[in-house]
Amino acid sequence: MDYSHKSIEQKWQKFWADNQTFKTSESTEKPKYYVLDMFPYPSGAGLHVGHPLGYIASDIFSRYKRLKGYNVLHPMGYDSFGLPAEQYAIQTGQHPAITTETNINRYREQLDNIGFSYDWSREVRTSDPAYYRWTQWIFMQLFNAWYNKDVDKAESIETLIAKFETSGSQGINAECDDDILTFSAEEWKSFSEEQQQREILKYRLAYLRESTVNWCAALGTVLANDEVINGVSERGGYPVEQKKMMQWSMRITAYADRLLRGLDTVDWPEPLIEMQRNWIGKSVGASVKFPVPQLDTDIEVFTTRVDTIFGVSFIVLAPEHELVSALTTEDQKSEIESYIDKTSKKSELDRMADTKTVSGAFTGSYAKHPITGKDVQIWIADYVLAGYGTGAVMAVPSGDQRDYLFAKHFNLPIIPISDSQNIEEEADANKDGRYINSGFINGMTYQEAVAALIAKLEELKLGKAKINFRMRDAIFGRQRYWGEPVPVYFKNGLPYLIKEEELPLLLPEVDKYLPTETGEPPLGRAENWKYQDQYEYELSTMPGWAGSSWYWFRYMDPQNAESFASKEAVDYWKAVDLYIGGSEHATGHLLYSRFWNKFLKDLGFHNEEEPFKKLINQGMIQGRSNFVYRVLDEEGRGTNKFVSFGLRDQYNTIPLHVDVNIVYNDVLDTEKFKSFRPDFADAEFVLEDGKYICGTEVEKMSKSKFNVVNPDDIIANFGADTLRLYEMFLGPLEQAKPWNTNGIEGVYKFLRKVWRLFHDAGGNFNVSDEEPTKAEYKALHKIIKKVEDDIERFAFNTSVSAFMICVNELTDLKCNKRKILQDLIIVLEPYAPHITEELWSLLGNEAGAISYAAYPKFNPDYLIESVFAYPVSVNGKMKMNLPLALDLDAKAVEEIVLANADVQRYLDGKAVKKLIFVKGKIINIVV
């Protein structure tokens, strides 16, 4: 019988499902291992060949770990709340839940075809009320918590209230809003319930506040910072504007430092760690106050170079700074106002693009230098951002290039402050010299100056050391329908949680999925949707990242109705050992998940500071488009004549995308092309060497480019095992690469060779119980070792090559020994589980048991040969092969090599300086 992938794969996929082969339990003596994929959003387009790459890698790893004796948790689910289903609902009126269900079923079917070893009994869906009940529950915990900086962790809000009651706001060191009140315990007790709640809200980790948000009018919702790319929305690319709104936010900034420190403890790709570091954006520096006597206030600035303070020649405020109008003198009023007007009209994009032009305006006012007391001009300019630091900077033209250009342009003084500075052409920020023109720090080094200045500023009460973060709190509400309802109702304009036993707060039915006529979110359309029939519910829903910020816990205990996961399950599985997914989630999902994980740890629900110990980014698989070249007539209109790639320069042509599924090795199937589009039915071709060769280009995989390859088609032609092997064979897992079906034959051929090892020429199963030869053992043990090493370092591509070499060797040896072949298929099982299951049971073993068989033990003795050919050279020049017995020690080898007549001739009487041994072989003699 020939290798028939179709029947084998169907048979075993059914067997695994019927027997729940991959169901995982916690009651075992085996060590645990948790392998997680980033769960997909089930989109309507289904999977293309690029999606499963990471899933295949994680499945290989999971299966390998099972063979190695681990109890592996390898689950899958769906991030099923999201925009596309809602937009489809707006267009068609179909409930997003139905769209989502349909898409999930399609995804499941496609995933099943690939033969993954998921424990489907643990599947989660973020849009399932049984799941989002716990998302809402975690929101409640965040609402009921504050961040105590004294102990550097979140605590229940009750501990804060207790402090208020005993000592008022005295001595509380919290991460909170800026506008908190100062009060005594007595005053606190005299506050009304409403006043108290209003104050507590400023401390909660999930809080409601008037904030400047990214408003996307086209999507009708606010967006988080990570959902805005270059001033437009990540989804759809619509313009985004800044707007003040009452919004739910998450106080992720409380965790900024822990999120940063944690990065040193995880095994993640360096670029990803770097992205998170930049996003958190920690700057160590000082905050300095410049007094403004006429207004009886100070301008506070943040600087990372307090040592340059004597070089300050002016101060710059952001045009939006709150003191601008008060500081503007009568004379400067029109200039300032026209400048503000001009900058406010610039969109975010223009402002980013236009970083070359220097612009600004003088307010007419002066501040006092905190140390010298001299007058310092106050300017406004749009290179200072309202949203970072204090929205004001001290300008040091000699040390900062932007300040330098500004000073040159407006003819402001440039004061050199270091004896090592060269400021002829541009600013010089070096810290190497000694200070000059710098009062009491003259002659000091950088380190000395910073310490002296901080001490001085603290003494003057005009400044202190400060750490600033770029990261902002995360906006948590979305004005959309298809998301988790926020379990909050409003009384006297203040938010209150519903009771825990009232969870889940179900998503209400609405007649349309659009905002209401009065501009409220879609939930405003729900009829009679009121808490206790009288209080308004929150009408925003949670953002897409809510459900994905804790889902790995739910897999540990997915059916639990009492808690998000039981203590026992969480203590057993701990954290995710290996997480595989795309790097596009670097500053979104992966940051929010770490945040919620740390928060849940603070409240004592588990003990892991970091949720994902090791993380691998699979590279994106791009599309590889094919083109035909349509000949144009004199008027430049397209004719029905198409010229082959190599001859296209001889004609006036226009390239057209052609479906990659009718092109093989870049040769067009001209018959299929004629039925590709009706107007191509009578197409003519100009061929080269009798073939029509297509052009190629690497682009994103998309329907409009006709370069989408569906895994189902590959599986129908070659089988899931071939697809799995080929996706790995394509190149290193972490590298982006274009999909190209061209080489898949080689992998398919390999599997047929594996099959033939077990069968005779007539196709009959034929395996012998004879003792294998040394050569056969050697081939086997090479692959045992190689695959072990490769999988541990995620180099799956080279394993596939090694398998091919191994099978070629065994074929040459005509090996059909059970002892060899059985171990071979165990090693191959993670990569190609279907064919190995089939061969396993043909060998007479228990069906399904190969998934948990023991990985063969590597024995290095089998790799030792009796004779090695020693490549030897003298000073790298001449090369020769000396056959030698292996079991000689280094000394003996040395003697034999030096005694060799050829070596002697090359040495030509010169003294030997040293012998270079590599892995026990002499490879070079240095004279």
Add this chain to the structure above:
RNA sequence: GCCUAGGUGGUGGAACUGGUAGACACGCAGGACUUAAAAUCCUGUUCCUGUUAAAGGAGUGCGGGUUCGAUUCCCGCCCUAGGUACCA
């Protein structure tokens, strides 16, 4: 601009700590089997010189360096991809 990763045959890629560069696969060329095709197998395939050959030379983006020996380490430059940006 800055940060990170990378640059190897016609193509995808290999070479794990400096040790025979181009494994393995695709493609291509030639051959065997076959009436023929499919399938399968064999041989060749970095480039240049050389009548096939023997043999020699060059060669891992470019230019230098360290070393007996460099795709690998160091310095300078060029290019590609991803991230990021008036962040004070």
